[in-house]
Amino acid sequence: xxxxxxxxxxxxxxAKLPDLIGSGEDxxxxxxxxxxELCRALLADLETIAEAARQLFPGVEPPDExxxxxxxAIKSDKDNGNDSGxxxxxx
Amino acid sequence: xPDSPAHPxxxxxxRPNPTTGAPPATGVNRPAHYAPANPPNxxxxxxxxxxxxxxxxxxxxxxxxxxRRIYSLCLRMVGNIAEAEDLTQEAxxxxxxxxxxxxxxxxxxxxxxxxAINVVLMQLRKKGLSLISLDEAMEPTPEEGPSRxxxxxxxxxxxxxxxxxxxxxxxxxxxxxxxxxxxHDVEGFEHNEIATMLDCSIGNSxxxxxxxxxxxxxxxxxxxxxxxxxxxxxxxxx
Numbered sequence: 001x002x003x004x005x006x007x008x009x010x011x012x013x014x015a016k017l018p019d020l021i022g023s024g025e026d027x028x029x030x031x032x033x034x035x036x037e038l039c040r041a042l043l044a045d046l047e048t049i050a051e052a053a054r055q056l057f058p059g060v061e062p063p064d065e066x067x068x069x070x071x072x073a074i075k076s077d078k079d080n081g082n083d084s085g086x087x088x089x090x091x
Numbered sequence: 092x093p094d095s096p097a098h099p100x101x102x103x104x105x106r107p108n109p110t111t112g113a114p115p116a117t118g119v120n121r122p123a124h125y126a127p128a129n130p131p132n133x134x135x136x137x138x139x140x141x142x143x144x145x146x147x148x149x150x151x152x153x154x155x156x157x158x159r160r161i162y163s164l165c166l167r168m169v170g171n172i173a174e175a176e177d178l179t180q181e182a183x184x185x186x187x188x189x190x191x192x193x194x195x196x197x198x199x200x201x202x203x204x205x206x207a208i209n210v211v212l213m214q215l216r217k218k219g220l221s222l223i224s225l226d227e228a229m230e231p232t233p234e235e236g237p238s239r240x241x242x243x244x245x246x247x248x249x250x251x252x253x254x255x256x257x258x259x260x261x262x263x264x265x266x267x268x269x270x271x272x273x274x275h276d277v278e279g280f281e282h283n284e285i286a287t288m289l290d291c292s293i294g295n296s297x298x299x300x301x302x303x304x305x306x307x308x309x310x311x312x313x314x315x316x317x318x319x320x321x322x323x324x325x326x327x328x329x
Contacts (some may be wrong), residue, residue, distance in 0.1 A: 022282055022297030046304045049311070052252040053276035056261065062162040066176050067154060073184045074147075 008032045013039055139199055143191050154183055157200065160278070161207050167273045168211045170262050178214055182207040197287050205288040208270065215266050252311060260310035268303035275300050
């Protein structure tokens with residue numbers, strides 16, 4: 001494996017990508033990309049996917065029934081003696 | 092669940108607060124995109140302490156603080172409203188049973204997410220997915236992995252991705268990849284927080300996220316082709 005970033009093969013560059021991206025550096029300035037259309041396209045695609053992810057699955061509130069069921073289950077726990085560490089601590 | 096994070100945690104600020112003037116998120120390494128999740132503050136610390144002491148009202152407040160994120164995580168993972176409601180209920184029931192064991196070694200939100208993730212993975216296993224543990228969820232089988240990208244430079248995604256197409260592709264990801272992608276790119280957790288939740292290394296979290304994105308890229312590119320995706324397609328790219 002070469003140590004010159006410009007001379008990295010695509011395989012070598014792509015092996016470094018997870019760390020490069022995860023480190024918070026601007027991966028698009030990596031020397032390998034100056035002459036590699038393929039890896040530039042790959043990085044552009046990954047950026048597009050990451051950006052699009054931010055629009056996915058808007059957060060939603062559970063319906064009120066969920067809390068009612070939780071309260072009911074907690075009561076059942078207590079009635080059955082399957083009490084929580086929480087309750088033990090409060091005694 | 093033991094309260095034993097693998098990595099020390101800072102405050103659970105998974106997204107920059109718009110009110111602090113933090114720069115907008117760009118690129119693949121800045122997941123920050125919407126309001127801070129549940130930054131610990133004096134109110135929550137007090138509520139948590141009272142809930143641990145058995146105060147039911149305080150537990151109800153904790154539920155109100157975290158229900159949206161936990162429910163959304165469950166829904167994103169299973170894609171079914173009724174199932175997500177059941178999983179949310181189970182996660183908070185587990186929380187009630189175990190809250191006294193939380194020692195504050197990690198952010199409470201991280202700890203709660205880890206608990207909820209375990210509940211979700213248990214459910215996926217019950218549904219027949221080959222998930223036994225978080226370790227296995229983190230290690231999809233080789234045939235589930237993304238193809239490498241050393242060829243086919245003409246097949247790139249265009250600037251905008253159809254949201255529904257991406258949601259479908261995410262839903263089709265192996266559960267381990269889906270989990271990492273949702274936690275990081277959708278929920279906005281940092282790699283150190285994900286590593287704590289999944290009891291893996293930060294490097295593993297980065298690597299799995301990268302593979303998840305590659306896998307999504309494969310799927311989205313395949314959707315743009317006239318012919319259906321086949322296994323030979325991936326082999327041809329290698």
